[in-house]
Amino acid sequence: MFLLGIIALALLPALMNGLRYSAQQSTVxxxxxxxNGLVDQVRQNPVCGTIGSxxxxxxxxxxxxxxxxxxxxxxxxIGSCSxxxxxxxxxxxxxxxxxxxTADALVMIPPNPVTVP
Structure with missing residues (x-):
C-alpha cells in the first residue's frame, strides 16, 4: 500500500499538468x-457597414x-471596403x-445592384 501511495504521489503532478493543458486546449x-465562424458570418452578409459589428x-x-x-x-x-x-x-x-x-480571410463584397427607373 505504501509503495502504491508513493507512485500515486509521483504521478499526481503529471496528472495536474495534463488537466491544465487539456483545459487550455479546450479554450483554444x-x-x-x-x-472561423465569424469569417463565415461575414461571408454570409458581405456588407461593408456590418463587418465591424x-x-x-x-x-x-x-x-x-x-x-x-x-x-x-x-x-x-479590416482592409478598405467598397x-x-x-x-x-x-x-x-x-x-x-x-x-x-488568428485567421486571415478575403471576402468578396458584391457590387451595388443596378436599379432601372
Whole structure:
C-alpha cells in the first residue's frame, strides 16, 4: 500500500499538468471555432457597414465564453471596403494579452445592384 501511495504521489503532478493543458486546449479550440465562424458570418452578409459589428474591432471588441466560462475577445483589422471589391480581414481571439487564435480571410463584397427607373 505504501509503495502504491508513493507512485500515486509521483504521478499526481503529471496528472495536474495534463488537466491544465487539456483545459487550455479546450479554450483554444473554442476560440478557433469562433474565429472561423465569424469569417463565415461575414461571408454570409458581405456588407461593408456590418463587418465591424460582426467580427469586433480594437475599439469595440466582441466577447465570448467557452464551455468552462473562460472569456475571450475577438478583434479584427479590416482592409478598405467598397462595393464590388475584395476586403481583407485579420481576426484575432485574445484572452487577456494571450493570443488564442488568428485567421486571415478575403471576402468578396458584391457590387451595388443596378436599379432601372
Amino acid at each position: 479550440a473554442t476560440a478557433t471555432r469562433q474565429v 460582426i467580427v469586433g474591432t480594437s475599439a469595440i471588441p466582441r466577447s465570448f465564453a467557452d464551455g468552462r466560462g473562460q472569456t475571450f475577445t475577438t478583434q479584427a483589422t 462595393a464590388g471589391s475584395v476586403v481583407s480581414l485579420h481576426i484575432t481571439a485574445l484572452q487577456g494579452s494571450v493570443t488564442l487564435a
